[in-house]
Amino acid sequence: MVRPKTAVAKGPSLAVVNKSKNQRLSSAERSAYFARREAAKVLRSVLQGDARRRALGSIKTLVYNPSVRNKKATFALVCQTLKHLPIIKDVLEAANILNSKWKRQLELVYIIIYDILFGKEISLAARLLVRRKAKRIEDLVALYQTPDVSKPRYVRVNTLKMDVDSAVLELGKQFTVQKDDMVPDLLILPPGCDLHAHSLVTNGSVFLQGKASSMVAAALAPEPGWKVLDACSAPGNKTVHLAALMKGKGKIIACELNKERVKRLEETIRLSGAASILPHFFLIYRCQCVINGKP
């Protein structure tokens, strides 16, 4: 195996590839960028030659093609990537990040992964280890991990089916339950409790609905008799919350663009019990709402 003398990665890797064309690259970045592109082309020829058992030329011959500008760096990149290819392939397989676009540029991906794993980034990581007084990469990663901030679970009581105090009693048999101080029909449960299969959820007495989502209808505070337009309604959590606050008097015009999501909206309305209690309450439109001429 040829051992190149040059340091291979002299510029940022993925960052360079992803830089928008409008942003100017420094000359070092530009040369690293071209070296990677050129190395990928050479690598493709080498690997295709291997696959067909018919080499299109030695790496040197391919690199000395006049179209290759940065011959030293390209040669080094190709050799080093080939040397580490089994590891690179393993990493790619484990990471499972190849989409169809990247699969078409597999050789470039190999080169970039080489750079990330064994090129300049390693020395950056080493510098970081010293700076953060960490002995191993794992310790460094742990230093950067944000503490697990546990978020409470919220459920909104569907007052068309159940009153808030009964829901507190029922859920209180299993969990510690608190009433939210901003949204009257919202309950706070401990982080991590899974209510998906709870009978109050499956029968539509409570909805798994976050605080931000539940605040919308509460902030509007519609009164019975109002006519309310829900312009983007599926899956319908806010639609049925409005229905509960309006106690069945008035009208809700629920619009939804997506045909499949209209089905979800109808299912939410059915689950909430609103459709049977208030048969003429909802008007569901599969439409694109147009406001001031704009969708």
Ligand SMILES: C[S@@+](CC[C@H](N)C(=O)[O-])C[C@H]1O[C@@H](n2cnc3c(N)ncnc32)[C@H](O)[C@@H]1O
């Ligand atoms: C974030 S969801 C709405 C969530 C809903 N308000 C709730 O609380 O359950 C946005 C919905 O708006 C629909 N949508 C987007 N643009 C729309 C348009 N111009 N007209 C009608 N529906 C639209 C989308 O298909 C999607 O189902």
